[in-house]
Structure formats: C-alpha cells, structure tokens
Amino acid sequence: MISRKMTTGFIAAVAAVAFAGSAYSADFPKGPIEFVIPFGAGGGADIEGRLLAKEMSKVLGVPVTPVNKPGAGGAITYTYVKNSKPNGQTIAWNSTSVLTTTNMGNTGFDYNA
Numbered sequence: 144m145i146s147r148k149m150t151t152g153f154i155a156a157v158a159a160v161a162f163a164g165s166a167y168s169a170d171f172p173k174g175p176i177e178f179v180i181p182f183g184a185g186g187g188a189d190i191e192g193r194l195l196a197k198e199m200s201k202v203l204g205v206p207v208t209p210v211n212k213p214g215a216g217g218a219i220t221y222t223y224v225k226n227s228k229p230n231g232q233t234i235a236w237n238s239t240s241v242l243t244t245t246n247m248g249n250t251g252f253d254y255n256a
Contacts, residue, residue: 175206177233181220183213
C-alpha cells in the first residue's frame with residue numbers, strides 16, 4: 144500500500160528534478176557568446192561552425208560570434224578557451240585532432256582546465 148507520505152515525497156522529488164534545470168540555466172547566457180572554431184576560414188568546418196553559430200544565436204537570443212583560431216591540431220583554440228573567463232560565454236567547436244596530436248607528443252597541450 145502506498146502511503147500519503149510516500150506519494151508526497153515522490154511528487155516533491157519529481158518536481159525538484161523537473162525544475163532543477165531551469166534554476167541552473169536561468170542566468171545563461173548573460174551576454175554575447177564567442178564560438179571559437181579550431182580551423183581556418185573558408186573550409187568545411189568553418190562553414191558548418193558559422194551556420195551553427197547563427198542557429199545558436201536564434202535559439203539563445205544573444206549574438207554568437209564565430210572566431211577562427213586554427214593551428215597546432217586544435218590546441219590553440221582549446222588553450223584559448225581554457226584560459227578564458229569561466230562564465231560560459233566562450234565555447235569551442237569540438238575536434239578530435241587535439242586528442243591525436245597531444246597523445247603523439249606533437250604539442251604541449253594540458254587538459255587540466
């Protein structure tokens with residue numbers, strides 16, 4: 144038999160989970176977002192990144208500016224993003240090339256953020 148106490152607890156738990164996301168995301172984004180692309184301008188990844196930034200801007204309601212920072216298999220981009228203010232306003236296009244170049248020892252990229 145399900146007691147009133149268990150039912151109330153279940154409803155409270157479901158409500159807490161349902162509204163937790165909105166509580167954490169209420170302040171994001173606070174302003175323009177810098178979307179860093181680890182490839183040079185004009186290539187396929189750049190075109191995709193710019194299209195993605197345009198759609199992100201529509202969905203989020205803030206300007207999303209694509210910025211190209213190519214080189215070192217993506218390490219330049221990820222170092223730049225890692226060293227930016229930790230406020231979520233600077234994000235990067237993902238590339239698995241940084242995993243390959245660092246494991247091969249081609250670049251001195253530190254994963255610790």
